Amino acid sequence: MQRTQITNIVLIVLIIIVTIYINIPNAPAIPGINRQFQTRLGLDLVGGVQALLEADLPPDQAIDADAMQTARQIVENRVNGLGVTEAVVQQAGDRRIVVELPGEKDPEQALSILKQTGLLEFVDFSELTPQAAFTLVGTKIETDFATGQSPVQPTQPLTSTQTTQTFHTVMTGKALKSVSVTSNQLTGEPEVAFQLTSEGAQIFKDYTTANVGNVLSIVLDKEVISVPTINEPITEGQGSISGNFTIESANALAVQLRYGSLPIPLKIVESRTVGPTLGQDSLRKSLIAGAIGFIVVILFMGLYYRLPGFVAIFAILVYALIDFALFRAIPITLTLPGIAGFLLSTGSALDANILVFERMKEELRSGQTLRQATKLGWVRAWPSIRDSNIATLITCTILYYFGSTLGATIVKGFSLTLFIGVIVSLFTALLVTRTTLTMALEYIKPTNLSRWFGI
Amino acid sequence: MINLLGKRYYFFILSLLIILPGIGVLAVKKLPLSIDFTGGTLLEVQFEKQAPQPAEVIKVYQDLGVDDVLVQSTSEGTIVARSSFLEDAVRSKIVDELSQELNQTVTVLKLDSVGPSIGQEVAQKAAIAVGVAALIVVLYMTFAFRGVEHALRYGICAIIAMIHDVAIVLSLGAIGGHFWGWQIDSLYLTAVLTVIGFSVQDKIVVFDRVRENSRIYRRLDFETLVNHSIVQTLQRSINTQLMTVEFMLLALALFGGITLREFAIILLVGLFSGTYSSIFIAAPILVVWENREWRQWFTSKDRQALA
Numbered sequence: 001m002q003r004t005q006i007t008n009i010v011l012i013v014l015i016i017i018v019t020i021y022i023n024i025p026n027a028p029a030i031p032g033i034n035r036q037f038q039t040r041l042g043l044d045l046v047g048g049v050q051a052l053l054e055a056d057l058p059p060d061q062a063i064d065a066d067a068m069q070t071a072r073q074i075v076e077n078r079v080n081g082l083g084v085t086e087a088v089v090q091q092a093g094d095r096r097i098v099v100e101l102p103g104e105k106d107p108e109q110a111l112s113i114l115k116q117t118g119l120l121e122f123v124d125f126s127e128l129t130p131q132a133a134f135t136l137v138g139t140k141i142e143t144d145f146a147t148g149q150s151p152v153q154p155t156q157p158l159t160s161t162q163t164t165q166t167f168h169t170v171m172t173g174k175a176l177k178s179v180s181v182t183s184n185q186l187t188g189e190p191e192v193a194f195q196l197t198s199e200g201a202q203i204f205k206d207y208t209t210a211n212v213g214n215v216l217s218i219v220l221d222k223e224v225i226s227v228p229t230i231n232e233p234i235t236e237g238q239g240s241i242s243g244n245f246t247i248e249s250a251n252a253l254a255v256q257l258r259y260g261s262l263p264i265p266l267k268i269v270e271s272r273t274v275g276p277t278l279g280q281d282s283l284r285k286s287l288i289a290g291a292i293g294f295i296v297v298i299l300f301m302g303l304y305y306r307l308p309g310f311v312a313i314f315a316i317l318v319y320a321l322i323d324f325a326l327f328r329a330i331p332i333t334l335t336l337p338g339i340a341g342f343l344l345s346t347g348s349a350l351d352a353n354i355l356v357f358e359r360m361k362e363e364l365r366s367g368q369t370l371r372q373a374t375k376l377g378w379v380r381a382w383p384s385i386r387d388s389n390i391a392t393l394i395t396c397t398i399l400y401y402f403g404s405t406l407g408a409t410i411v412k413g414f415s416l417t418l419f420i421g422v423i424v425s426l427f428t429a430l431l432v433t434r435t436t437l438t439m440a441l442e443y444i445k446p447t448n449l450s451r452w453f454g455i
Numbered sequence: 456m457i458n459l460l461g462k463r464y465y466f467f468i469l470s471l472l473i474i475l476p477g478i479g480v481l482a483v484k485k486l487p488l489s490i491d492f493t494g495g496t497l498l499e500v501q502f503e504k505q506a507p508q509p510a511e512v513i514k515v516y517q518d519l520g521v522d523d524v525l526v527q528s529t530s531e532g533t534i535v536a537r538s539s540f541l542e543d544a545v546r547s548k549i550v551d552e553l554s555q556e557l558n559q560t561v562t563v564l565k566l567d568s569v570g571p572s573i574g575q576e577v578a579q580k581a582a583i584a585v586g587v588a589a590l591i592v593v594l595y596m597t598f599a600f601r602g603v604e605h606a607l608r609y610g611i612c613a614i615i616a617m618i619h620d621v622a623i624v625l626s627l628g629a630i631g632g633h634f635w636g637w638q639i640d641s642l643y644l645t646a647v648l649t650v651i652g653f654s655v656q657d658k659i660v661v662f663d664r665v666r667e668n669s670r671i672y673r674r675l676d677f678e679t680l681v682n683h684s685i686v687q688t689l690q691r692s693i694n695t696q697l698m699t700v701e702f703m704l705l706a707l708a709l710f711g712g713i714t715l716r717e718f719a720i721i722l723l724v725g726l727f728s729g730t731y732s733s734i735f736i737a738a739p740i741l742v743v744w745e746n747r748e749w750r751q752w753f754t755s756k757d758r759q760a761l762a
Contacts (some may be wrong), residue, residue: 052573107566108547268543269570277501278564285712292710293703300698336715337645340722343707344649347700347726348656351691354699355660358691384663387599388656394595395588395652402584410641411581414648 008435016318019325037328040086042335042413043100045283047276048084049107050409051114055095056265063095067263070252072097074262078113078221088333093405097266100409102333107273114268119221120173120257121145124207126214133215133227140222145169170207170216175200177237179257181250184242190250193240194257201237209233218257226253286339297350305357307452311440312353315432319349322424327417337414345421348389352429355381364449370441378434385429389422396422460682463739470619470736477626480633486625487632489640492578494571496541498549501533503560512536515556519545527636531713533564540570581644585651589614592655600662603669608744613658616737620654621647623728624721631717642718650725653700654732657692661733664688665741677745685734696730 022037043050053075055063068091075097076089088100104110123143125133144166177195184191196204208216208230218226218241228241241253297316301309323342327334334342360377368376396419403412446452490497509526512534516524524538541549546568554561593610600606624647631637664684672680701723708719743749 054570107563111543112547268568269573271546271566271568273563273566275501275562275564277562278499282712282715285710286707286715289707289709289711289715290703293706296702296706297699300694300702304694304698336642336718340645340649340718343703344653346703347653347695350699351656351660351695354691354695358688358694362687380667383667384660387596387663388659390599391592391595391655391659392652394591395655398584398588398591399648402580405580410645411584411648414645418652 005435005438008431009439012318012432012435016321019318019321022325022328023321037325038331039324039328040331040333041102041283042333042338043102043104043272043279044274044336045279045334046102047274047279048100048102048104049110049274050101050270050272051099051111051268052092052270053097053099053114053266054269056267057095063264065094068094068097071262071264071266074221075099075114075266077223082110082113084110086333090404096269098409100333103276105276107271111268111271114266119145120176121219121222122170122172122175123217123219123224124168124170124211124214125217125227126211128215130215130227130229133217133224136217136224137227139224141217141219141224142166143169143219143222145172167217169219171200171203173257175203176257179254181247181254182240184240189242190245190247191240191242192245192250192254192257193238196237196239198237201235204237204239205233205235209235218253282336286336290339290343301350301353304454305354306454307440307444307446308353308357308360308437309454311433311437312350312357314436315353315428316346316349318432319346319424319428322428323421326420326424332416332420333413334417335410335413337410338417341414341417341419342421345418345425348392348422349425349428352381352385352389352425353433355385356429356433361453364453370446370449374437374441385426389426392422393419456683456686458682459685459734460678460739460742463735463742466735466739470623470732474619474622474626477622477629480629481625484629484633486629486639487637488574488578489638489643490537490567490569490574491641491644492574492639494540494569494574496538496546496568497565498536498538498563499529499533499565500536500550500553501562501564502557503562506532506534507557509534511557512553515552516549518556519548519552521545541568577641577644581648585648588651589617596659596662599659600666603666605745608741609662609665612737612740612744613655613662615740616658616732617651617654619732619736620650620725620728624650624725627721627724631720637717643721646718646721646725649722650729653726654729657696657729657733658737660691661685661688661738662741665738678742681738681742685738689734692730692734696727700726 026036055068055071057063072089072091076087079087079089079099079101082101082104084101084104086102088098090098092098099114101107101110121143123141125136128136142165175196177197177200179192179194182191182193183189212230212233215227215229217224218228226241245253298313301312303309305312323345326332332338356377359381360373363373363376363380364370396415399411399415400419403409403415444452506528509528512526513524516522516536516538521538521541524536526537527535529535546566550561550563550566593607593614596610596613597606600609603609628637628639628643632639637643661684664687665681668675668680668684668687672683675683704719704723704726707715708723711719
């Protein structure tokens, strides 16, 4: 046995062990890799809701990329608040955001949360020192603003960094009339200036007069975003927030105050809800169908190609192991189109084997020795395997690009699993089929060609 | 050796016989596009007790101010209602209204709502993506076949045969839409993409044999060479295609459930066409091109000689 041959066998065994491990459900985490591997199922298989949000601005108006990024972040924060474990929030193109909530039980509630403008509150932090208040920036708090009116009900359990204390809401973003960024007349530092409605001005006047020196926190969707200290009573309904702002951070705060939260208004242009029963039914049936198809293919390969057929079955099983391990490790969400991509790449994987074996048989018939025929089968079949698969990879890349800029997740899922499947099928054909076949021939030394090769 | 190429015009006619009726249906009835492409709202619900009459469902929609709803009952006892794109306010109410009016629990199986502009954009961009992909594949094939004469032809023939396969699938979609109420939705689009990917891949395998043989048999005339090549790859085509891929799809069509049945049937036909067209469309066109046979198409004497 050659040196490379041994290396290849060791490599194959290693790959099999690692991929089986990754594919075991609920396998204990590997030390050093701090994560669990799970098969992620798309919402067409488990049920759930998918929505495509689009900037609600005239089509010819350019969209600020940063603002869109902020909007995406805010939508993601809201989605996380829903407690869906495998939610996906992605920007698609320059004016759309895709949101996927697999397993979401109450789609209408979820959709309404996605597009709301967000709740801005001015919260009384007078019990806290400025330092203590500052540590709360970025965390979620409870306020006494009636939750019935609150569009967000945080379902996340409170962690240790969060406080369980309930704070008093002085007023909400409704009291704001306008917000702008100015620079301090003395220091030249950026400030966020705001003007209140007459109603808001009255509340603010009473509150600030009583709380000079205390902290007034600005809270967005229950998350503390700023903790300014009241320096003087604000009686005229006009004021400004200052303190270590850069132009950017002042702008960001102004935007948050102005729009409640979303820097760009969003509307739902597409939504898809799949009930859990339909999804599970599809999944169960396609699994059964897949298993039946696979058994038929195995039978055919074994009966028709004999020895090489069994090598191919082995190679296809390794291919499936690697493919699924990658789906779990990357992770890739499996949808029905994704399964179609997987099926098609299984077809290419089989094709690669069949191409080699047909070629081998041809060489055997023309009188080559077994060793020569095996070698030539490979050499001659390889260009067609390579070129045909490269063409598929090219198509996949273009479809993937198209799918992700448009938010057409169906196309994206298909092209991604096909792409991975084609790469893995090339890899297994080169490594597993070739090594195993050479090894089997050396070990068995078949003499009866019609029995071992079906010629 | 079987002379497959000699009968090439019969194969062209056979393909036209399948494609043209579909195109005919298309011309008269248009493609039955689903809300995925036209925009609109599709609701599929299951009822706890007995499914109501469509008229009852229509009335619930009308009470909410939606007048253009189409309601179908399916063989599985569910109700499918298609309407124009519903605004959030209406959409969120419709299920509650249904269960209240009909006095039974209603389970949502599917609720798709697509804005009118989105659908068109998906169809348009998909077409552009396929076009760009086809162009790049032609370029790649020209590069991969640079060793043989007229490398560009191989790519173009592959794309012509691919268009043939797409036409077959479209024709099937149109006929399916007309007779069995199929809808061209995004799953159908996925099927078309799959057919395209598979078709090109299969063409390259067959052309690769032509490429290889043209180096070995330099003296052979082109037609014999191509015929030789397709006969040599025939066994592989049958095995990859019929024995493996089609069996898997057949299993999917038979046991895969209602969501997947249409999809599997389209793939079954489309992938078969993908293999068929490598042998009976792409390779023959290569020969037609080499012989410049179109010069003789309109002189009847020569055409008989060809057929």
